[in-house]
Amino acid sequence: MSPVTYKLASEKTKETQHISDISVGKKIPLGKYLFQRVLSAGTKSIFGVPGDFNLPLLEHLYERDLVEQGLRWIGTCNELNAAYAADGFSRYSNKIGCLITTYGVGELSALNGVAGAFAENVKMLHIVGVAKSSAKHENKNIHHLIPNLHDSNFKRPNHKVYYEMVKDRVCCSAEYLENIDQACDQIDKVIRDIYRYSKPGYIFIPVDFVNELVETTNLLVTPVIDLESSLARPDEVTVIEVAQMIADWIYQSGNPGLVGDVLTDRYDATKMLNDFIQLTKMWNFTTVNGKSIIDESNPWYMGLYNGDEGVSTVIDRFHKCDLVLNFGLDINEINHGHYTFKYKPNSKIVELHPTYVRFLDTEYGTERLFKGLNFVFVLKELINRINPKECMFSYDLSVRKFCSEEIKTPEDGNDDAEASTITQNKLSKMIPDYLNPGDIVVCETGSFQFAMRDIVLPPQVKYMSQGFFLSIGTALPAAVGVGIALQDYPNQHINNFGAVDHNYKPRLILLEGDGAAQMTVQELTSMIRFQIPIEIMLWNNNGYTVERAILGPTRSYNDIMPWDWTKLFAAFGDFEGKYTRSTAIETTSKLLLKLNQLKNEGNRDIIEMVEVKLGVMDYPHQLKHMVEAAKVRQVRQ
Amino acid sequence: MSPVTYKLASEKTKETQHISDISVGKKIPLGKYLFQRVLSAGTKSIFGVPGDFNLPLLEHLYERDLVEQGLRWIGTCNELNAAYAADGFSRYSNKIGCLITTYGVGELSALNGVAGAFAENVKMLHIVGVAKSSAKHENKNIHHLIPNLHDSNFKRPNHKVYYEMVKDRVCCSAEYLENIDQACDQIDKVIRDIYRYSKPGYIFIPVDFVNELVETTNLLVTPVIDLESSLARPDEVTVIEVAQMIADWIYQSGNPGLVGDVLTDRYDATKMLNDFIQLTKMWNFTTVNGKSIIDESNPWYMGLYNGDEGVSTVIDRFHKCDLVLNFGLDINEINHGHYTFKYKPNSKIVELHPTYVRFLDTEYGTERLFKGLNFVFVLKELINRINPKECMFSYDLSVRKFCSEEIKTPEDGNDDAEASTITQNKLSKMIPDYLNPGDIVVCETGSFQFAMRDIVLPPQVKYMSQGFFLSIGTALPAAVGVGIALQDYPNQHINNFGAVDHNYKPRLILLEGDGAAQMTVQELTSMIRFQIPIEIMLWNNNGYTVERAILGPTRSYNDIMPWDWTKLFAAFGDFEGKYTRSTAIETTSKLLLKLNQLKNEGNRDIIEMVEVKLGVMDYPHQLKHMVEAAKVRQVRQ
Numbered sequence A, B: 001m002s003p004v005t006y007k008l009a010s011e012k013t014k015e016t017q018h019i020s021d022i023s024v025g026k027k028i029p030l031g032k033y034l035f036q037r038v039l040s041a042g043t044k045s046i047f048g049v050p051g052d053f054n055l056p057l058l059e060h061l062y063e064r065d066l067v068e069q070g071l072r073w074i075g076t077c078n079e080l081n082a083a084y085a086a087d088g089f090s091r092y093s094n095k096i097g098c099l100i101t102t103y104g105v106g107e108l109s110a111l112n113g114v115a116g117a118f119a120e121n122v123k124m125l126h127i128v129g130v131a132k133s134s135a136k137h138e139n140k141n142i143h144h145l146i147p148n149l150h151d152s153n154f155k156r157p158n159h160k161v162y163y164e165m166v167k168d169r170v171c172c173s174a175e176y177l178e179n180i181d182q183a184c185d186q187i188d189k190v191i192r193d194i195y196r197y198s199k200p201g202y203i204f205i206p207v208d209f210v211n212e213l214v215e216t217t218n219l220l221v222t223p224v225i226d227l228e229s230s231l232a233r234p235d236e237v238t239v240i241e242v243a244q245m246i247a248d249w250i251y252q253s254g255n256p257g258l259v260g261d262v263l264t265d266r267y268d269a270t271k272m273l274n275d276f277i278q279l280t281k282m283w284n285f286t287t288v289n290g291k292s293i294i295d296e297s298n299p300w301y302m303g304l305y306n307g308d309e310g311v312s313t314v315i316d317r318f319h320k321c322d323l324v325l326n327f328g329l330d331i332n333e334i335n336h337g338h339y340t341f342k343y344k345p346n347s348k349i350v351e352l353h354p355t356y357v358r359f360l361d362t363e364y365g366t367e368r369l370f371k372g373l374n375f376v377f378v379l380k381e382l383i384n385r386i387n388p389k390e391c392m393f394s395y396d397l398s399v400r401k402f403c404s405e406e407i408k409t410p411e412d413g414n415d416d417a418e419a420s421t422i423t424q425n426k427l428s429k430m431i432p433d434y435l436n437p438g439d440i441v442v443c444e445t446g447s448f449q450f451a452m453r454d455i456v457l458p459p460q461v462k463y464m465s466q467g468f469f470l471s472i473g474t475a476l477p478a479a480v481g482v483g484i485a486l487q488d489y490p491n492q493h494i495n496n497f498g499a500v501d502h503n504y505k506p507r508l509i510l511l512e513g514d515g516a517a518q519m520t521v522q523e524l525t526s527m528i529r530f531q532i533p534i535e536i537m538l539w540n541n542n543g544y545t546v547e548r549a550i551l552g553p554t555r556s557y558n559d560i561m562p563w564d565w566t567k568l569f570a571a572f573g574d575f576e577g578k579y580t581r582s583t584a585i586e587t588t589s590k591l592l593l594k595l596n597q598l599k600n601e602g603n604r605d606i607i608e609m610v611e612v613k614l615g616v617m618d619y620p621h622q623l624k625h626m627v628e629a630a631k632v633r634q635v636r637q
Helices: A009-015 A030-040 A057-062 A065-067 A079-094 A105-119 A133-137 A161-166 A182-198 A217-221 A234-254 A262-266 A272-279 A313-320 A375-385 A424-434 A445-452 A475-488 A514-529 A566-572 A588-600 A621-634 B010-015 B030-040 B053-060 B064-068 B079-093 B105-119 B133-137 B159-166 B183-197 B218-219 B236-252 B262-266 B268-279 B311-320 B377-386 B424-433 B447-452 B474-488 B514-529 B564-571 B588-600 B623-637
Strands: A027-029 A045-048 A070-077 A097-102 A124-130 A175-176 A199-204 A214-215 A256-260 A283-286 A301-304 A323-327 A350-352 A356-361 A366-371 A440-443 A463-464 A508-513 A534-540 A579-583 A606-611 B027-028 B047-048 B072-075 B097-102 B124-130 B173-178 B201-205 B213-215 B256-260 B283-287 B301-305 B321-327 B349-353 B356-361 B364-372 B440-444 B462-465 B508-513 B533-542 B579-583 B606-613
Touching: A009 A323, A027 A030, A030 A057, A030 A065, A030 A199, A030 A214, A030 A217, A045 A079, A045 A175, A045 A475, A057 A065, A057 A070, A057 A124, A070 A463, A070 A566, A079 A097, A079 A463, A079 A475, A079 A514, A105 A124, A105 A161, A105 A445, A105 B105, A161 A199, A161 B159, A175 A182, A182 A199, A182 A214, A182 A217, A182 B564, A199 A508, A234 A350, A234 A356, A234 A375, A256 A272, A262 A272, A272 B447, A283 A313, A283 B579, A301 A313, A301 B072, A313 B124, A350 A375, A366 B010, A424 A445, A424 A588, A424 B377, A440 A475, A445 A463, A445 A508, A445 A621, A463 A475, A475 A508, A475 A514, A475 A534, A475 B072, A514 A534, A514 A566, A514 B027, A514 B514, A566 A606, A579 A588, A588 A606, B027 B030, B027 B079, B030 B053, B030 B064, B030 B201, B030 B213, B047 B079, B047 B474, B053 B064, B053 B072, B053 B124, B072 B579, B079 B105, B079 B124, B079 B462, B079 B474, B079 B514, B097 B105, B105 B124, B105 B159, B124 B183, B159 B173, B159 B201, B159 B321, B173 B183, B183 B201, B183 B213, B183 B218, B236 B349, B236 B356, B236 B364, B236 B377, B256 B268, B262 B268, B268 B377, B283 B311, B283 B462, B301 B311, B349 B377, B424 B447, B424 B588, B440 B447, B440 B474, B447 B462, B447 B508, B447 B623, B462 B474, B462 B623, B474 B514, B508 B514, B514 B533, B514 B564, B564 B579, B564 B606, B588 B606
Parallel strands: A045 A070, A045 A097, A097 A124, A124 A199, A175 A199, A256 A283, A256 A323, A283 A301, A323 A350, A440 A463, A440 A508, A508 A534, A534 A606, A579 A606, B047 B072, B047 B097, B097 B124, B124 B201, B173 B201, B256 B283, B256 B321, B283 B301, B321 B349, B440 B462, B440 B508, B508 B533, B533 B606, B579 B606
Antiparallel strands: A027 A214, A350 A356, A356 A366, B027 B213, B349 B356, B356 B364
């Protein structure tokens, strides 16, 4: 047995916790305990909106020793935006994105953001300030609470109605604090569950509990709760057995490939997977939801595989693989090309998931399933165990790494007068050049999201998009959350510093649609308020083009009110134009100049809004392809 | 037995339905059926946001005969705003406010607006476009749907998870259409339930059902569904008995009073109640949630009674009443002054509610409860039955009707230099003069809402505010909904035309706070898009002053980013300043001039934004009073 030398990423970034106020025998208010616990889980910034049921809790934000540890409040314009921001914060930092809302009115407003985090495996803690603990015994319809449908003038309302709505549905853990003696354990449980399941968790904290004194024992015994300590530790013999089985399959394979899917990143195994690629030189594929986990600059990057909906040359490559290691896989309609994801016939497959590792030999129809085994431990062991010299890959050397040029669009080679019009297909060729290694891209749900799938990203670019839940409007506040996370954990996403200039300050870029932006536009103000430098590409195509592609191209339901996007920041707080710069662009040549300027200029403190005018019915060929495939499916059914 | 001659309001406004396409034996698509049914329930305008699960349904919006009946789509910037707008639409029109959203992402975003409508007894129909009917048999994680927490790669998700969240919680009725043969009955049931319970209802319509053909029998048999036809008809003998009992108690009373509470309006009995007041000349009181149901210009108006939290002179008046008829009462924390609402000892009380009528004789401790009896029928019978000549009221003639001057504030008589600063107490004295008879006021949740309680409104003013659920940000989109309803049903709120000039076009006025406005600000654009003339008083006090009053007056969590409110419309679509006019005002004198101009000028087509600068810690005495009372309660507990 080889010594386990490979370290998990989390082991290296763990900071010594500074807990000045916590000592044996001392009691502290529950509100303080909660925030200390959030800090101990690695989260410094908390998003949210005040309300009378959470105000006494928010008071504890200002305790000096908590502030010294970096705790801060990021007030957003509304609760949905707070949830989206917390989502972005976690996607970037891999810490827990935390938001605080108030009973009913606040928590319900945030719900769609929580559900999105659930669907996309994002770590989120939603703390809700609720009615005082004695309220449940009272026959009172308190404000923010929905009364009973019948006999509400007589019957006691259900004070836990909102808790019951979310429990076991949009969260992996939900604790309603009802007994002060159990409150600390309940808080710790939710935080551990969030790391363990990489899903949102809820803490419902009664307004009268926050100043009750509680023991600090938990904080002393467990000063840090992080991803690694929250995972169930697997049996080491099993880990070794499984890793060896995978190694053996790799040694037997002539044409292996691996897929880097979304849960790889959520379980902090992104660097490990890229190291594994470098070690083995194995063909590798990304997915819709896993995009940018694999550093696409690696020489063995073979493209984004998405079943029948992907690029045909990528499908060809994928179907050459006689062994596929599918890391962190998440099977859903979007991520698996409307369930057209298929392995090569008679191939071997290893599914590596946070809750299971499964071996499938489709030639012999055999399966071995290891339930309860988190793939992260297996990957760690595999890296230590694999011997590249034993690998006998016989890749077809005429197959090169994937490049965007494999995609042909109608615009290619078209240099006529129309060439000045900006189209999304043209954009998809301009964007890769616009990005520098190490940049961070947040992409809104919408038509251009489809184009981003096949863009080959420069090294160490972090890409974030809500690829499966697909709630438009998420990206704008999520970018605020990413900006806050970048302040708290600069360059957290860069795991290969060789590829990025040490002095380079990564840019945060938001690719946003107009219809989506109208949903959550007020959060632009937080970029000024919290000093988040960002470049916003605002695709102005007069409505919901992604819906027009599906149905109703000229219907009024797909229209929105035309806005002047360049005037927003002046209203939203940059009265003298000190912090922002806004430009509207209509031609390809001007856009190229602008993108080039942004890419190369040293100014990294400004908020940049570029309103890019696009055709109402212009959308990328990938979306066209998907819509056509859907129509074919419909006819078949 | 006297002949029942008094007509319910709904009987008079009922329009002949125009159903050109509906004939015996003909089948129509379910989508068309649904919209025809919505029209038949009196609703022409539908709010919402498109999404791929509702697009095929939205196509039916454009069927010619439906458009001819006035059906139209009001696309809002996001789903929460759509729900708020539908809420405002219903509050004004007393029809059903209808919104359409898409599976998951849309319906969850709207949820807080639906819950608010539930808490405040607002008629709302939420139509959700959901996964196709066969999806439930498929093991697929489709987009917008949250997967299972465990084993989501293997286990079939719950396609009805969102339906299960809302059912029996935030709606009075929820039908998930799963069998096309029952779909029409299910739709009709939800619409009837909404009228019957005056709460939101849900219809979940699978995307593949909307083009399935259904029978038109229901539309032919029941061409109209309205409030009256949806109520369970009571036994006539009981109605007469109850009405006579009330009449007898009135005849025996020397000092009777009545309360006009919120459900009076929801059950369309506002005009009846005001007629009853004119008939009997009985002292009358309004409530927080019922404000403006009683025309406050009547000579026997005695103020807003809200338990200990109201004005002391009003409390005195209320406690002189030896009989109180409480019409449409809704008992909750806010509406009953934190449960300090008390009747005079040894008095008689009649509670008149949509689901019961209760007689209480507190002197003898006797009670008679008529369950299942809707007060509307009783009131109608009572008006026909009561003989004013038999009333023997012995009111103290020194008690005059309530006037706002009874409220003393620190500003009274203060003419010094500080007098130029605008305060909320001053505003509360300026607003009544600013209003014309017949105007419509929508007031945001926030500090100024408390001042509005005791303002005596001019005749026939309709006032709307979310007084109990208290979700900030509701009023702005709700005002859009009111504006749309005003287009569909002009002057619907005026039931005494003698008090309003026949040629007068009522103004729509929104009283809005800055913190609240930031929540839902994008919906300002809909005022331009749908040509809604409105006057917006934007109280700019740099944050959540209503929360500062409670806790954290200088805390950052109560801060918001300062905006230039006068620049918003230029970005939101009025590029050349044609449709809007925006002004910022800092002094009392300038504000008085502006209010006077708005009150008197003939221009009723413009959108007017008046940004009124207020002190950060300035709030009306009513809020101060409530906060102090809450502190006393806290100490006592």
